[in-house]
Amino acid sequence: MTQAYIENQKGKSLKATLRLKLHLDPATEEALRETLEQSTSCFNAVCRHGWDNDQRNGTRLHQATYQPLRETHSDLPSQLVISARMKATEALKSVQERKRQGRFVSCPQSSLCPVRYDARSYWIRLSDGYASLATTQGRVCVSFRLCAYYTRYADWRPCSADLCFRNGKYYLHLVVEREAPNPVAEGVLGVDFGIVEIATDNDGNRYSGEAVKSVRRRVRRIRRLLQQRGTKSARRHLKRIRAKQSRFVKNTNHVVSKSLVGTALTSRKALALEDLSNIRDRADTVSREMRWLLGNWAFLQLRQFVSYKAEALGVPIVLVDPRNTSRTCSECGHCAKENRKSQSKFHCQQCGLMLNADLNAAKNIKARGECSDALLFWSEALPTNQEQAPNL
Ligand SMILES: [Zn+2]
Incomplete structure (x- = not known):
C-alpha cells in the first residue's frame, strides 16, 4: 500500500503510480461493479473481433466495433467504450508479439478488466482525498485516504487512472507526474x-552483500531439500520461500x-x-x-x-x-x-x-x-x- 513505483521516463518528467483504496457506499460500489463488468464485456468483444479478423490496428478496430458496442452497452459512457477498445488493442498487440516469438497464444479474455480513466472521464483532488468517476449510472464521487507516504505526491500532476477490483476491494491506480529536477554535479x-x-x-x-549472500545460501539449502521431497505441501512451502527471498533482496536493493x-x-x-x-x-x-x-x-x-x-x-x-x-x-x-x-x-x-x-x-x-x-x-x-x- 505504501509503495510507489517510479519509472525513468523519456524527457524530463518523473512518474509514479499510487495505489489508492477506495471507500464506497453500497450504491457506488454497485455502480463501479457494473461499470467494470460492462467495460470488460467491451474489452472481450473487441479482442474477439480482432482475433477472428486478424486485426490489430486501433483505428480499424474502432470503426468496426464502436457503434455496435454503443448499442449493446448503452449505459457505459462513450469514453469508457473507447478506453476498453484501447486496452484491447494493446492486449492484441502483445499477443501478436508473443505469436511472432513462436509461442502458443489464445484470444485475450478477461474476467474483470481494469477500467482506464483519463481527463475526460474522471477528475481527482489528491490532497482532499476524493475523485469523480464516470460510470454506467452517471458520475459518482469516491473517497480515499492519502497515507503519510503518499503526501509527498500531493502536488504532482495526476495523469491517467485505472479502476481495479482485487480481493473484494476497489482500488484506483493513479499515475502522477512532475518535472525532474535539473541534474547537478561538481x-x-x-x-x-x-x-x-x-x-x-x-x-x-x-x-555489503554479506546479509544477502547468507540468506541466499540458506534458501538454496532449504530449496534443495524441499525439491527432493516434491510433495504438494513442499511445493507450497517453496513458493513462500521464493517470495520471501525476493522481498528481502528488493528491500536490500532499496537500502543500498x-x-x-x-x-x-x-x-x-x-x-x-x-x-x-x-x-x-x-x-x-x-x-x-x-x-x-x-x-x-x-x-x-x-x-x-x-x-x-x-x-x-x-x-x-x-x-x-x-x-x-x-x-x-x-x-x-x-x-x-x-x-x-x-x-x-x-x-x-x-x-x-x-x-x-x-x-x-x-x-x-x-x-x-x-x-x-x-x-x-x-x-x-x-x-x-x-x-x-x-x-x-
Ligand atoms: Zn600500477
Whole structure:
C-alpha cells in the first residue's frame, strides 16, 4: 500500500503510480461493479473481433466495433467504450508479439478488466482525498485516504487512472507526474557493483552483500531439500520461500541504492556506473564476474533503483566504458590479467600497488567518469536554485 513505483521516463518528467483504496457506499460500489463488468464485456468483444479478423490496428478496430458496442452497452459512457477498445488493442498487440516469438497464444479474455480513466472521464483532488468517476449510472464521487507516504505526491500532476477490483476491494491506480529536477554535479563518485560487496565506491565505502549472500545460501539449502521431497505441501512451502527471498533482496536493493544516491547527493557528485548496454556483444572483454552479474535479476534491479532515485533527486549518472575496469591499475594505468590476483585482491605488476579489487575498479570508473563529455555539460549548467527534492 505504501509503495510507489517510479519509472525513468523519456524527457524530463518523473512518474509514479499510487495505489489508492477506495471507500464506497453500497450504491457506488454497485455502480463501479457494473461499470467494470460492462467495460470488460467491451474489452472481450473487441479482442474477439480482432482475433477472428486478424486485426490489430486501433483505428480499424474502432470503426468496426464502436457503434455496435454503443448499442449493446448503452449505459457505459462513450469514453469508457473507447478506453476498453484501447486496452484491447494493446492486449492484441502483445499477443501478436508473443505469436511472432513462436509461442502458443489464445484470444485475450478477461474476467474483470481494469477500467482506464483519463481527463475526460474522471477528475481527482489528491490532497482532499476524493475523485469523480464516470460510470454506467452517471458520475459518482469516491473517497480515499492519502497515507503519510503518499503526501509527498500531493502536488504532482495526476495523469491517467485505472479502476481495479482485487480481493473484494476497489482500488484506483493513479499515475502522477512532475518535472525532474535539473541534474547537478561538481565531481564524480565511481561505483563498482560486485558479488562480494554489492557495491563499492571510490572513497572505499562498501555496501555489503554479506546479509544477502547468507540468506541466499540458506534458501538454496532449504530449496534443495524441499525439491527432493516434491510433495504438494513442499511445493507450497517453496513458493513462500521464493517470495520471501525476493522481498528481502528488493528491500536490500532499496537500502543500498538509497545510500549510494544519498552519498552522491550530499557531496554534489555524479554517479559513474559501468555502461552495460552493449556488453553482451563483447563477452570476450568482460570478466566472468560481470557476465554472472548480467544474468542476475537482483543486480539489474539494483541498477534500476539507483537510476530512478538518482533521477528523482537530480543526481546525474555517467555511464562509462566497462572494459578492463578490474584489470587496470588505478594508479599507473597498467592493464594486465595478472594484476587481478583473486576475487578480492588487486596487485599491480608494474608499480606494485596493492588494493582491494572492487575499490580499484571503482577508482577506474571514477576516472573514466571524469573524462566524460556529459559531465562537462552538467558542471557548466549548474542551476542556481535547486528544486527541493522529494525524500525517497
Ligand atoms: Zn600500477
